[in-house]
Amino acid sequence: xxxxxxxxxxxxxxxxxxxxxxxxxxxxxxxxxxxxxxxxxxxxxxxxxxxxxxxxxxxxxxxxxxxxxxxxxxxxxxxxxxxxxxxxxxxxxxxxxxxxxxxx
Amino acid sequence: xxxxxxxxxxxxxxxxxxxxxxxxxxxxxxxxxxxxxxxxxxxxxxxxxxxxxxxxxxxxxxxxxxxxxxxxxxxxxxxxxxxxxxxxxxxxxxxxxxxxxxxxxxxxxxxxxxxxxxxxxxxxxxxxxxxxxxxxxxxxxxxxxxxxxxxxxxxxxxxxxxxxxxxxxxxxxxxxxxxxxxxxxxxxxxxxxxxxxxxxxxxxxxxxxxxxxxxxxxxxxxxxxxxxxxxxxxxxxxxxxxxxxxxxx
Numbered sequence: 001x002x003x004x005x006x007x008x009x010x011x012x013x014x015x016x017x018x019x020x021x022x023x024x025x026x027x028x029x030x031x032x033x034x035x036x037x038x039x040x041x042x043x044x045x046x047x048x049x050x051x052x053x054x055x056x057x058x059x060x061x062x063x064x065x066x067x068x069x070x071x072x073x074x075x076x077x078x079x080x081x082x083x084x085x086x087x088x089x090x091x092x093x094x095x096x097x098x099x100x101x102x103x104x
Numbered sequence: 105x106x107x108x109x110x111x112x113x114x115x116x117x118x119x120x121x122x123x124x125x126x127x128x129x130x131x132x133x134x135x136x137x138x139x140x141x142x143x144x145x146x147x148x149x150x151x152x153x154x155x156x157x158x159x160x161x162x163x164x165x166x167x168x169x170x171x172x173x174x175x176x177x178x179x180x181x182x183x184x185x186x187x188x189x190x191x192x193x194x195x196x197x198x199x200x201x202x203x204x205x206x207x208x209x210x211x212x213x214x215x216x217x218x219x220x221x222x223x224x225x226x227x228x229x230x231x232x233x234x235x236x237x238x239x240x241x242x243x244x245x246x247x248x249x250x251x252x253x254x255x256x257x258x259x260x261x262x263x264x265x266x267x268x269x270x271x272x273x274x275x276x277x278x279x280x281x282x283x284x285x286x287x288x289x290x291x292x293x294x295x296x297x298x299x300x301x302x303x304x305x306x307x308x309x310x311x312x313x314x315x316x317x318x319x320x321x322x323x324x325x326x327x328x329x330x331x332x333x334x335x336x337x338x339x340x341x342x343x344x345x346x347x348x349x350x351x352x353x
Contacts, residue, residue, distance in 0.1 A: 003146050006181055013181065014159070017188055017195065018215060018217055019211065021196030036196070042193075044288075044298050045320070045321045045328060048298040049316075050278075052301065053317050056305075059172075068275055072279070075283065092279040096272075100272065
């Protein structure tokens with residue numbers, strides 16, 4: 001029940017965020033530039049936080065160096081080279097599977 | 105949904121074709137979320153409800169992680185809403201695109217505005233100056249996109265218990281976000297936000313309830329917004345994420 005309520009409140013809050021601009025702003029009103037710039041950084045900053053927490057840490061402690069780090073390095077390298085999400089996913093998954101099979 | 109004419113169907117079909125290449129990523133992300141739901145011991149109904157009601161994968165995964173660390177409910181909700189604050193940017197940008205729509209269309213379409221649907225809608229809006237044709241184009245892409253996201257989630261929830269522990273499915277979380285974030289990372293404010301965020305997350309690792317994630321995200325946004333950007337903003341707001349084929353939610 002608690003979990004359901006967490007998702008319910010997150011859903012209500014997210015919907016309010018999604019309608020905020022559509023309802024408040026008309027044709028000509030715009031977000032203040034300062035606010036718009038901060039919002040542009042939400043995606044990268046939030047994703048980086050989730051990546052760091054799930055990759056470098058494991059339930060609050062440092063994750064032992066191994067397949068996770070190496071496969072992530074492969075994925076980052078491919079991401080910077082190809083600039084493509086599909087290639088990044090595929091290369092990271094293949095590298096991770098290969099490392100697990102190799103016993104890392 | 106009565107009285108849908110051939111013109112509306114064809115506009116909706118055009119919307120579907122525009123967003124189609126992004127759908128596999130949405131399915132994959134849904135599968136990952138669904139599998140994690142079962143790993144965290146969340147019941148299938150609640151997991152499916154999350155994908156239908158929140159419709160934002162990154163925040164849903166953050167909630168699952170918060171639940172796994174026994175975080176207070178308030179912390180879990182706030183973390184999710186911080187992650188979803190980016191939708192305010194799309195919403196403001198979409199205001200002129202939706203301006204001529206009836207109120208019930210505005211309120212309904214708003215719920216379907218994923219990162220991908222918002223970007224596609226903004227990119228194609230000028231080709232549909234007629235508001236009726238425009239809204240059918242938008243719903244034609246946005247609704248099926250959410251449908252495949254939900255279908256992927258439900259499939260992941262069903263398959264979750266079958267996936268062996270040895271596969272370490274949890275790796276999909278950093279991998280998925282690396283795939284969405286890194287290809288779109290180019291300008292100095294974005295790189296700064298990422299670096300600060302990672303640093304704060306690991307330095308604050310001893311904070312309880314996953315608060316280090318919230319602290320990292322907020323610190324990254326705050327510090328990054330002081331770094332001057334070179335390029336001026338275009339018509340479509342750049343959320344700093346990749347939206348090519350195979351990208352996640």
